[in-house]
């Protein structure tokens with residue numbers, strides 16, 4: 156994944172636990188470069204190793220870290236120059252969710268090797284939608300939950316997300332029910 160993602164992991168750890176803890180995590184994950192470059196692509200394995208090492212050193216389960224990371228991502232990207240894009244991606248929570256593929260498509264111009272997820276949102280009623288999440292990467296469902304909750308916060312909303320159909324061995328789609336509480 157792009158360095159922007161690894162830098163957001165670093166930012167989450169450093170802001171909660173300090174530089175020294177991050178250095179230990181980085182060392183254990185074998186991240187030898189002095190610093191990540193936001194616009195450079197890195198192997199997914201590196202990101203997963205960082206999260207695995209953080210889980211061990213912080214004694215926190217990986218899904219909890221991914222959830223926290225999803226929430227943090229919304230704040231981090233707004234701060235790192237994507238605030239206008241976020242503002243332009245929807246004037247309501249569900250409008251934004253329906254635009255997620257468009258948002259990542261726009262980002263592909265700046266990140267040509269982006270391998271983004273894809274989302275299909277079907278509105279059930281005013282406050283509820285069924286959201287299909289397609290990804291070539293397994294295990295990131297808790298991050299999606301955190302992202303949706305962080306997105307809700309941008310609109311002053313509390314969001315409940317329930318995984319209603321988990322992807323299997325052979326398909327790449329999870330289905331969530333997403334509700335404004």
Ligand code: HEM
Pocket residue numbers: 156157159160232237240241255258259262266268269270271272289290291292295298299302303306
């Ligand atoms: C301006 C805000 C955003 C930026 C800059 C951004 C950018 C990115 C980048 C760089 C990646 C890594 C993919 C790669 O390197 O190949 C990524 C992945 C991802 N993005 Fe976004 N994104 C944004 C907003 C969102 C939002 C709001 C959501 C969902 C609510 C979302 C869902 C995801 C997920 C789930 C992944 C993990 C990859 C996967 O599932 O396979 N992103 N995004």
